[in-house]
Amino acid sequence: MTDVKRVRRSGLVSQVAEQLREEIRSGRWSVGTRIPTEPELAELTGTGRNTVREAVQGLVHAGLLERRQGSGTYVVGTSDVGITLARFFATSYSRDVLELRTALDLTAAELAARRRTDDDIAMLRARLDERAAQWEAERWDDAVTADVALHRGIVEASHNAVYLEFYDSLLPTIEDVITQHVAATHRGFHGDHAALVEAVAAGDPVAAVAAARSLFDELWGDL
Structure with a gap:
């Protein structure tokens, strides 16, 4: 996850979501992989946990990620389209x-x-x-x-x-x-x-x- 870049302060949620999409598209996060926790993502991207939470939730709605109670958030798809x-x-x-x-x-x-x-x-x-x-x-x-x-x-x-x-x-x-x-x-x-x-x-x-x-x-x- 060292390739995740810190993002600018404008449009934080969309920028974080795009960073997460890139991890999925590149194969660094393959289907079935559990992604880092929200605190870890916040540290990696240099943003707050609320920003990370919204970005992750957007990818959940898009069908790329799935939250599993007591287990974490997993990659379930590679493309919105x-x-x-x-x-x-x-x-x-x-x-x-x-x-x-x-x-x-x-x-x-x-x-x-x-x-x-x-x-x-x-x-x-x-x-x-x-x-x-x-x-x-x-x-x-x-x-x-x-x-x-x-x-x-x-x-x-x-x-x-x-x-x-x-x-x-x-x-x-x-x-x-x-x-x-x-x-x-x-x-x-x-x-x-x-x-x-x-x-x-x-x-x-x-x-x-x-x-x-x-x-x-x-x-x-x-x-």
Whole structure:
């Protein structure tokens, strides 16, 4: 917490809140972390406890922090926008989510093929193998988790931080939709997923988009 800066005397609450947001955004306070106490935050920021209390409460209302009686205050989210989107997506219809996901995944596939690194390629191939192993073992919950991880990996390989944060806000809903599909069909579309990963690895954006489109055509066919 030595990176927290002392703030100016104007707009103290908003300045302290922004300092706390930066701790969360930077990953210094990850989800599940208990943040320092109000007296500690007051000392670190050079402000009063009332100012700190108001700033913390604002982030509680925003969905980034959660007060737990007798335990402290914990990080429960990383983005105000992400929290809002996640709540909205949670009430959306499966078809609406799939339409949005189709657009997102096709663009991510193209960007990933253009920008992927050697580390990205190794990560995607490892996640593809893990996905296939879970499917073969018929561990369906783990198979869904592995499937989500692979698709998120494609977005990671796009190297667009805003894109990734938006996609992460959609992940719980994506996982619910995939779980329903797997329970109903047990279809894995392994060839399509392998083709997508190899097109990204080859740095071929046209083939990557085609592979992603083929995969979603299959998914739409099951609706």
